[in-house]
Amino acid sequence: MRRAIFPGSFDPITLGHTDIITRAVTLFDELIIAIGVNSDKNYMFSLEERKAFVAKTFENEPKIKVMTYKGLTVNFCQDVDADFILRGLRNPADFEFEKAIAHTNRKLAKIETVFLLTAARTSYISSSIVRDVIRNGGDYTVLVPESVQVK
Numbered sequence: 001m002r003r004a005i006f007p008g009s010f011d012p013i014t015l016g017h018t019d020i021i022t023r024a025v026t027l028f029d030e031l032i033i034a035i036g037v038n039s040d041k042n043y044m045f046s047l048e049e050r051k052a053f054v055a056k057t058f059e060n061e062p063k064i065k066v067m068t069y070k071g072l073t074v075n076f077c078q079d080v081d082a083d084f085i086l087r088g089l090r091n092p093a094d095f096e097f098e099k100a101i102a103h104t105n106r107k108l109a110k111i112e113t114v115f116l117l118t119a120a121r122t123s124y125i126s127s128s129i130v131r132d133v134i135r136n137g138g139d140y141t142v143l144v145p146e147s148v149q150v151k
Protein backbone atom coordinates (compact mmCIF):
# COMPACT_ATOMS: atom_id res chain seq x y z
CA MET A 1 0.00 0.00 0.00
CA ARG A 2 1.39 3.40 -0.98
CA ARG A 3 0.91 5.54 2.11
CA ALA A 4 2.06 9.15 2.39
CA ILE A 5 1.87 11.73 5.12
CA PHE A 6 1.35 15.44 4.56
CA PRO A 7 2.88 17.08 7.63
CA GLY A 8 2.27 20.65 8.69
CA SER A 9 0.85 23.00 11.27
CA PHE A 10 -2.41 23.68 9.39
CA ASP A 11 -3.01 26.76 11.57
CA PRO A 12 -5.45 26.92 9.81
CA ILE A 13 -5.77 24.73 6.71
CA THR A 14 -5.91 26.94 3.58
CA LEU A 15 -6.97 26.60 -0.06
CA GLY A 16 -3.23 26.16 -0.81
CA HIS A 17 -3.16 23.03 1.34
CA THR A 18 -6.42 21.67 -0.11
CA ASP A 19 -5.09 22.16 -3.64
CA ILE A 20 -1.99 20.05 -2.87
CA ILE A 21 -4.03 17.41 -1.02
CA THR A 22 -6.69 16.93 -3.69
CA ARG A 23 -4.05 16.67 -6.41
CA ALA A 24 -1.90 14.26 -4.40
CA VAL A 25 -4.68 11.92 -3.38
CA THR A 26 -4.65 10.25 -6.80
CA LEU A 27 -0.94 9.36 -6.37
CA PHE A 28 -1.31 7.36 -3.14
CA ASP A 29 -3.55 4.66 -1.67
CA GLU A 30 -3.76 6.55 1.62
CA LEU A 31 -2.82 10.09 2.58
CA ILE A 32 -2.49 11.00 6.25
CA ILE A 33 -2.72 14.70 7.02
CA ALA A 34 -0.31 14.84 9.96
CA ILE A 35 -0.77 17.84 12.22
CA GLY A 36 2.44 18.52 14.12
CA VAL A 37 2.43 19.48 17.78
CA ASN A 38 5.33 21.76 18.62
CA SER A 39 5.35 23.09 22.17
CA ASP A 40 7.56 26.05 21.12
CA LYS A 41 4.95 27.36 18.68
CA ASN A 42 2.09 29.67 19.59
CA TYR A 43 -0.88 28.54 17.55
CA MET A 44 -3.96 30.65 16.75
CA PHE A 45 -6.18 27.55 16.67
CA SER A 46 -6.09 24.71 19.18
CA LEU A 47 -5.03 21.26 18.05
CA GLU A 48 -8.68 20.10 18.26
CA GLU A 49 -9.84 23.00 16.08
CA ARG A 50 -7.09 22.45 13.50
CA LYS A 51 -7.89 18.76 13.36
CA ALA A 52 -11.64 19.38 13.10
CA PHE A 53 -11.20 21.85 10.20
CA VAL A 54 -9.15 19.29 8.24
CA ALA A 55 -11.42 16.35 9.08
CA LYS A 56 -14.55 18.26 8.03
CA THR A 57 -12.96 19.40 4.77
CA PHE A 58 -12.21 15.81 3.71
CA GLU A 59 -15.06 13.95 5.41
CA ASN A 60 -16.19 12.47 2.09
CA GLU A 61 -12.73 11.33 0.96
CA PRO A 62 -12.05 7.81 2.31
CA LYS A 63 -8.37 7.81 1.28
CA ILE A 64 -7.61 10.79 3.55
CA LYS A 65 -7.03 10.41 7.29
CA VAL A 66 -6.15 13.06 9.88
CA MET A 67 -3.71 12.40 12.71
CA THR A 68 -1.61 14.45 15.11
CA TYR A 69 1.98 13.78 16.06
CA LYS A 70 4.84 14.99 18.21
CA GLY A 71 8.53 14.71 17.54
CA LEU A 72 10.38 13.84 14.36
CA THR A 73 8.33 13.47 11.21
CA VAL A 74 10.38 10.43 10.13
CA ASN A 75 9.56 8.67 13.41
CA PHE A 76 5.89 9.29 12.80
CA CYS A 77 6.28 7.87 9.27
CA GLN A 78 7.69 4.69 10.78
CA ASP A 79 4.90 4.52 13.38
CA VAL A 80 2.20 4.61 10.70
CA ASP A 81 4.19 2.68 8.08
CA ALA A 82 4.34 5.51 5.52
CA ASP A 83 7.09 5.58 2.87
CA PHE A 84 6.47 9.07 1.53
CA ILE A 85 6.28 12.61 2.81
CA LEU A 86 4.27 15.05 0.70
CA ARG A 87 5.19 18.74 0.65
CA GLY A 88 4.03 21.70 -1.40
CA LEU A 89 6.42 24.14 -3.08
CA ARG A 90 5.36 27.73 -3.52
CA ASN A 91 8.58 29.55 -4.34
CA PRO A 92 12.40 29.29 -4.34
CA ALA A 93 12.54 29.96 -0.59
CA ASP A 94 10.31 26.92 0.05
CA PHE A 95 12.59 24.87 -2.19
CA GLU A 96 15.79 25.79 -0.34
CA PHE A 97 14.21 25.09 3.04
CA GLU A 98 12.55 21.84 1.97
CA LYS A 99 15.66 20.54 0.20
CA ALA A 100 17.69 20.36 3.41
CA ILE A 101 14.84 18.72 5.32
CA ALA A 102 14.19 16.16 2.58
CA HIS A 103 17.88 15.18 2.40
CA THR A 104 17.97 14.85 6.18
CA ASN A 105 14.85 12.71 6.27
CA ARG A 106 16.20 10.41 3.57
CA LYS A 107 19.46 10.07 5.49
CA LEU A 108 17.65 9.35 8.76
CA ALA A 109 15.01 6.95 7.53
CA LYS A 110 15.13 6.37 3.76
CA ILE A 111 11.88 8.27 3.42
CA GLU A 112 11.24 9.85 0.02
CA THR A 113 9.74 13.33 -0.10
CA VAL A 114 7.35 14.02 -2.95
CA PHE A 115 6.94 17.66 -3.93
CA LEU A 116 4.02 19.15 -5.79
CA LEU A 117 4.15 22.65 -7.21
CA THR A 118 1.31 24.80 -5.98
CA ALA A 119 -1.40 25.87 -8.36
CA ALA A 120 -0.74 29.45 -9.50
CA ARG A 121 -4.09 30.62 -8.14
CA THR A 122 -3.29 29.52 -4.56
CA SER A 123 0.49 29.85 -4.48
CA TYR A 124 0.40 33.15 -2.56
CA ILE A 125 -1.71 31.78 0.29
CA SER A 126 -0.07 30.92 3.61
CA SER A 127 -1.51 30.15 7.02
CA SER A 128 0.39 33.13 8.46
CA ILE A 129 -1.27 35.53 6.00
CA VAL A 130 -4.66 34.00 6.81
CA ARG A 131 -4.01 34.53 10.55
CA ASP A 132 -3.09 38.14 9.86
CA VAL A 133 -6.31 38.69 7.89
CA ILE A 134 -8.33 37.11 10.73
CA ARG A 135 -6.61 39.22 13.42
CA ASN A 136 -7.40 42.36 11.48
CA GLY A 137 -11.01 41.56 10.70
CA GLY A 138 -10.61 40.86 6.96
CA ASP A 139 -12.58 38.37 4.85
CA TYR A 140 -10.53 35.24 5.47
CA THR A 141 -13.23 33.01 3.92
CA VAL A 142 -11.86 33.52 0.40
CA LEU A 143 -8.54 31.94 1.45
CA VAL A 144 -9.68 28.85 3.37
CA PRO A 145 -12.10 25.91 2.92
CA GLU A 146 -15.64 26.39 4.29
CA SER A 147 -14.91 24.22 7.33
CA VAL A 148 -12.67 26.93 8.83
CA GLN A 149 -14.87 29.00 11.14
CA VAL A 150 -13.60 31.70 13.45
CA LYS A 151 -15.66 32.02 16.63
Ligand code: ADP
Residues within 6 Å of the ligand: 007, 008, 009, 010, 011, 014, 015, 016, 017, 019, 020, 086, 087, 088, 089, 090, 094, 117, 118, 119, 122, 123, 124, 125, 126, 127
Ligand atom coordinates in the same frame (compact mmCIF):
# COMPACT_ATOMS: atom_id res chain seq x y z
P1 ADP B 1 4.73 24.09 8.24
O1 ADP B 1 4.63 24.62 9.64
O2 ADP B 1 5.31 22.71 8.16
O3 ADP B 1 5.29 25.04 7.22
P2 ADP B 1 2.21 24.54 6.95
O4 ADP B 1 0.88 24.11 7.48
O5 ADP B 1 2.46 25.99 6.80
O6 ADP B 1 3.23 23.84 7.90
O7 ADP B 1 2.50 23.87 5.55
C1 ADP B 1 2.39 22.49 5.32
C2 ADP B 1 2.71 22.17 3.87
O8 ADP B 1 1.79 22.82 3.02
C3 ADP B 1 4.10 22.60 3.40
O9 ADP B 1 4.60 21.63 2.50
C4 ADP B 1 3.83 23.87 2.66
O10 ADP B 1 4.80 24.12 1.66
C5 ADP B 1 2.50 23.55 2.04
N1 ADP B 1 1.76 24.76 1.72
C6 ADP B 1 1.47 25.80 2.52
N2 ADP B 1 0.79 26.76 1.85
C7 ADP B 1 0.65 26.30 0.58
C8 ADP B 1 0.07 26.84 -0.62
N3 ADP B 1 -0.48 28.05 -0.67
N4 ADP B 1 0.10 26.08 -1.71
C9 ADP B 1 0.67 24.85 -1.66
N5 ADP B 1 1.27 24.32 -0.59
C10 ADP B 1 1.26 25.02 0.52
